Amino acid sequence: MQTEVALNAIVDAVVPGRSIGLGLGRRANAQITALTSLYSKAPGETLFVEGDEADSIYEIVRGMVRIHKLLPDGRRQITGFLSAGHLLGLAPEGAFVYTAEAITEVTLCRYKRAAFDRLIDEVPGFAKRLLAVASEELYRAQDQMLLLGRKSATEKVASFLLLMAGQQDDEEGEVEVPMTRSDIADYLGLTIETVSRTLSKLKQDGVIALPTPAHVEILAREQLDELAAGETVAAC
Amino acid sequence: MQTEVALNAIVDAVVPGRSIGLGLGRRANAQITALTSLYSKAPGETLFVEGDEADSIYEIVRGMVRIHKLLPDGRRQITGFLSAGHLLGLAPEGAFVYTAEAITEVTLCRYKRAAFDRLIDEVPGFAKRLLAVASEELYRAQDQMLLLGRKSATEKVASFLLLMAGQQDDEEGEVEVPMTRSDIADYLGLTIETVSRTLSKLKQDGVIALPTPAHVEILAREQLDELAAGETVAAC
DNA sequence: CGCAAACTTGATGTTGCTCAAGCTAGGTGG
C-alpha cells in the first residue's frame, strides 16, 4: 500500500522501503515513531482478544492478520484479513470489539492508546487521515455485507479470490492463499466443505488452477470477475 | 441520541430540543450551522444514489433512512437503517458508495462537502469526533457481518427486533417497525416470506405480539435476548 | 517413517428459497 521511504530507521532495518505513520508528513512521522515499539507474532498467535482492554493500537508492518467475532456457541465470523499498512484496534475506546490473530509471521508496530489520542489532538491532519482510513474500512465492510447477505457460494468464493489477487500486486494470476479453508469459510459465511467443493468446481470449469491448496492460479479472469459481480443467472 | 439544546435556531424551530453539529462545542457549532441547509424528504424518496458525485454530507435530524447496495441483477442488501443524529455520505471522496432512501418522512441537514472538509482542518476536535462516529459505524458493521454470515433466520429476526427496540427509548416492549417486510428481509439477508414466517412463529411461541404488521410488542424479552445472541441449540 | 492437521469427495439432511394463492388494510373515486 504505502511505498514512500520510511523515516523510522528501525522499521527500515527490518522491512526496507516499508513506511509507517500512515502517510503523514515528516514532522508527524517523527513524533509518531517516538512512541512506537516494533515486534513480531508467529502464525496462529493472538494479538488481542475481543473484550480485552484496548490500551494500544497496532499497525501491521508485514504479514497477514485475521480479525473475527464469535457467537457464544463458537460460530465464528471473520470480518477481515488485514495486511501491511492496516490499523488494528481503532474501534470505540475501552475494549477491543474483535479478536486479532496472526495468519503468517507478522511484524507489528504498537502505539500506546493514550499517546495516540494525544497525537490526534496535536498533529494537524492526523485525525483526518485516520478518518479516511476508517471510511475506507467502512466501505469494505458494506461490500462484505452485500457478499454475506446476497451472494451465492460460487459468487462468494470468486469474490474472495479476486480480493486476494488485488491485495497482491501480482497481476499474473498467481494468488497466494495463506489462510486455511476454515478461515475462508468463516470469512464467507460458508462451511469448509462448500469452499473446497466450490474451488474444485472452478478448477474443473477451467477458471482456476490449484497447484497446491494454498496457491491459486487465475486462468479466466473475466469469467471470475463476472461470477464475483453476480452478473448472470449462470452464476448459480 | 443527542439530547443537548440545539444552537441552531432553524433546527430548534423545526425540531425542538434536537441538536445538530455532532456534539461539538459552541464555537464549532456556530461555524457549522453557518453552512447548513435544512430540508425534507417524503417516504420512499431517494436522497442520493450509489455512484452519484458525493458533493454533500447529510445529517439526519428526524425520521428514518435506509442505505443499500445492489448487485447487477437487482439483489439488494440494506446495510443500515439510520435515524436522527446519524451521518450519511462520509465515505471515500468522489462518489457515494451506497444509495440512501427515506423510509419515513425525513428532515435532513445538508453540509457542502468542500466546506465540511475545511471544517475538519480548522475546527479542533471535529475530525476526532467524526473518527469516533466512523468507528462506531464500523463496529455496527462487524456485528452485522456476524449476523449475516453465521446467524439462523430466527436469530436474525430476534436481533433485528432488539435493534429496533434499542433505537427507540421505549423500554416497555412496544416497538415501531416503520419499514416493510421487504426492507427487513434485505437487511437480514432473508426473503420476505421467511421474515413473515419467523415473526409468526415468534408470535405463536408467545415471545412477541403483532397487533399490526408495523407494531411489535416484546412479551418475553429474555427469550428474545437469548435467541438474538445465539446462545443455545434451541435457537434453531 | 509415522502422525496429525488440512483438504477433498461422497451421501444424506435441513434450512430457507421459490412459486403460488389468499388475506388485510388503506386510499380513491363513483
Added chain:
DNA sequence: CCACCTAGCTTGAGCAACATCAAGTTTGCG
C-alpha cells in the same frame, strides 16, 4: 359512504442450495 383496487402481508407446498456427517487423501513436520 361504500366498493374497489392495490400494495403489503401471511400461509402453504415443493424444491434447491448449502450444511452435516462420514470416509478417504494429501501434506508437512517431528
